[in-house]
Amino acid sequence: MAEVLFKKVAFIGIGLIGSSMARRMAQDGMAEEFVGCARSEGTRTKAVELGLVSRAVEDPAEAVAHADLVVIATPIGSYGTIAESITLALKPGAIVTDVGSVKQSVVKAVAPHMPKDVHFVPGHPIAGTENSGPEAGFPELFDGRWTILTPSETTNDEAVDEIATLWRQMGAMVDIMTPEHHDRVLAITSHLPHLIAYTIVGTATDLEDDLRQEVMKYSASGFRDFTRIAASDPVMWRDIFLNNREATLEILQRFSEDLTAMQRAIRRSEGDALEEAFARTRAIRRGIIDAKQAE
Amino acid sequence: MAEVLFKKVAFIGIGLIGSSMARRMAQDGMAEEFVGCARSEGTRTKAVELGLVSRAVEDPAEAVAHADLVVIATPIGSYGTIAESITLALKPGAIVTDVGSVKQSVVKAVAPHMPKDVHFVPGHPIAGTENSGPEAGFPELFDGRWTILTPSETTNDEAVDEIATLWRQMGAMVDIMTPEHHDRVLAITSHLPHLIAYTIVGTATDLEDDLRQEVMKYSASGFRDFTRIAASDPVMWRDIFLNNREATLEILQRFSEDLTAMQRAIRRSEGDALEEAFARTRAIRRGIIDAKQAE
Numbered sequence: 001m002a003e004v005l006f007k008k009v010a011f012i013g014i015g016l017i018g019s020s021m022a023r024r025m026a027q028d029g030m031a032e033e034f035v036g037c038a039r040s041e042g043t044r045t046k047a048v049e050l051g052l053v054s055r056a057v058e059d060p061a062e063a064v065a066h067a068d069l070v071v072i073a074t075p076i077g078s079y080g081t082i083a084e085s086i087t088l089a090l091k092p093g094a095i096v097t098d099v100g101s102v103k104q105s106v107v108k109a110v111a112p113h114m115p116k117d118v119h120f121v122p123g124h125p126i127a128g129t130e131n132s133g134p135e136a137g138f139p140e141l142f143d144g145r146w147t148i149l150t151p152s153e154t155t156n157d158e159a160v161d162e163i164a165t166l167w168r169q170m171g172a173m174v175d176i177m178t179p180e181h182h183d184r185v186l187a188i189t190s191h192l193p194h195l196i197a198y199t200i201v202g203t204a205t206d207l208e209d210d211l212r213q214e215v216m217k218y219s220a221s222g223f224r225d226f227t228r229i230a231a232s233d234p235v236m237w238r239d240i241f242l243n244n245r246e247a248t249l250e251i252l253q254r255f256s257e258d259l260t261a262m263q264r265a266i267r268r269s270e271g272d273a274l275e276e277a278f279a280r281t282r283a284i285r286r287g288i289i290d291a292k293q294a295e
Numbered sequence: 296m297a298e299v300l301f302k303k304v305a306f307i308g309i310g311l312i313g314s315s316m317a318r319r320m321a322q323d324g325m326a327e328e329f330v331g332c333a334r335s336e337g338t339r340t341k342a343v344e345l346g347l348v349s350r351a352v353e354d355p356a357e358a359v360a361h362a363d364l365v366v367i368a369t370p371i372g373s374y375g376t377i378a379e380s381i382t383l384a385l386k387p388g389a390i391v392t393d394v395g396s397v398k399q400s401v402v403k404a405v406a407p408h409m410p411k412d413v414h415f416v417p418g419h420p421i422a423g424t425e426n427s428g429p430e431a432g433f434p435e436l437f438d439g440r441w442t443i444l445t446p447s448e449t450t451n452d453e454a455v456d457e458i459a460t461l462w463r464q465m466g467a468m469v470d471i472m473t474p475e476h477h478d479r480v481l482a483i484t485s486h487l488p489h490l491i492a493y494t495i496v497g498t499a500t501d502l503e504d505d506l507r508q509e510v511m512k513y514s515a516s517g518f519r520d521f522t523r524i525a526a527s528d529p530v531m532w533r534d535i536f537l538n539n540r541e542a543t544l545e546i547l548q549r550f551s552e553d554l555t556a557m558q559r560a561i562r563r564s565e566g567d568a569l570e571e572a573f574a575r576t577r578a579i580r581r582g583i584i585d586a587k588q589a590e
Contacts, residue, residue, distance in 0.1 A: 185513055188506070188510055193518050194517050195557055198557070201580075202572055205578070214480045215480065216586050218481070218484045223483065256554065256558075266540055266547075271372075276529075282525075283500070284500055285523065293515050294514070
């Protein structure tokens with residue numbers, strides 16, 4: 001058993017990430033009571049049936065009442081509305097955190113609504129699968145993965161420590177950085193890859209019917225891996241691109257230039273240039289394996 | 296045990312694919328004698344040490360002497376030279392096949408060098424991993440995967456049947472199509488995905504040093520999957536792009552247009568367009584799972 005960190009935890013949103021946190025915290029006894037909040041009745045019923053929360057409500061304000069920890073785990077487009085609606089219901093001294101994939105816009109949407117006696121510690125676990133919903137979560141999701149926290153300079157240090165401890169107890173490693181830096185790093189490691197995967201699967205979707213059938217049949221040679229990424233939640237990803245626009249467009253521009261250079265090398269049959277380009281990417285794969293983020 | 300199909304098999308090239316075939320054929324008793332041919336002495340020594348072949352030689356002509364089946368499994372850029380060098384050494388009635396990822400250029404490079412009494416059956420197993428070399432192979436590599444054969448109209452039917460039987464005994468399913476159609480399908484399912492993966496990992500490689508370190512550390516959220524694909528053999532992939540130039544450029548053009556449309560939607564904050572684009576790609580993933588090419 002891990003340390004009991006919180007008496008009552010409220011999850012606003014109980015999908016893949018929220019339900020994985022609830023599972024791990026319950027399994028290791030990190031909190032005593034779990035309450036959930038979801039807009040859809042199906043999700044609320046499912047969350048209670050699965051035993052993830054003792055109670056699931058529609059109103060965020062009702063969910064956060066008396067909670068020591070509030071975890072916002074919905075698509076980030078809804079953060080502003082949620083933050084506004086819970087302001088008056090938050091318990092003095094409570095900690096509010098989130099798991100959103102963009103941090104600058106999250107801080108902008110949430111921080112202004114936080115009462116002075118509530119501590120907001122923005123967070124982002126670098127973990128996930130292509131599946132969504134409360135049934136998709138599992139307690140080991142964060143094991144060996146990084147969680148990034150982006151507190152401001154004025155955030156209460158103890159609150160940051162408590163959230164860091166929570167993540168470590170859930171199996172994650174914790175890093176702290178600015179929201180700006182987070183958004184730039186994630187644009188490369190996550191947002192651009194997803195955009196590209198969605199695009200290539202979209203390109204295949206537009207093919208004539210016969211050819212599209214064959215693309216599925218013979219997908220094992222590369223394409224398949226892109227379809228896994230492109231099966232991620234559309235609303236979540238819409239919100240990510242709307243909220244990390246500048247950083248995504250910046251890295252996308254670099255990628256497009258590099259792709260054009262590849263295209264030119266193929267058109268001109270520049271074998272040496274292609275071989276050199278393909279050989280130098282192996283170092284990054286080795287680096288990832290050394291960093292224990294792949295096998 | 297499967298049926299004994301060939302007395303002597305010669306593998307020209309004994310990397311991931313060649314060694315996986317040798318392992319499976321030996322394990323299930325599909326042939327009696329295996330000879331290997333590799334340019335590098337290290338590969339030859341390794342192939343014999345691993346027990347993949349009883350003998351490994353440098354000269355393709357020496358390897359194919361008395362062989363009933365010759366499997367060309369080198370990067371496709373070397374096919375012309377190999378075909379030319381084995382012409383006079385091939386046994387009358389022998390079958391020559393290959394495993395190359397492009398078929399039109401392979402037929403063009405190999406067919407003119409084949410004696411009248413030798414049967415050339417071009418093939419391509421849609422299976423692989425990012426690893427290369429004789430130690431990377433394993434006998435189950437082809438289980439449940441497709442192998443495409445692209446014989447010409449004049450190819451001996453019995454020879455095509457024998458190669459189809461060989462692949463089925465190695466666990467694969469077999470399809471027959473024209474080289475042109477093969478190259479078009481593979482440009483989408485394999486060549487474009489690899490080009491994109493190489494490009495994005497290259498874009499990350501060009502980042503400032505600090506940022507590149509962080510990209511590796513936080514790679515679990517999408518980027519990692521691209522690095523796996525981009526760790527594939529650079530020479531093999533150089534040859535693929537040089538040999539399937541037109542089909543790759545054609546699908547790359549479509550992809551670039553689609554990516555530009557995505558870029559525009561992000562720049563203009565067109566949330567509905569993004570959500571719709573992200574939602575419609577799920578059908579292809581489901582199709583692949585239904586086709587049992589992913590879980």
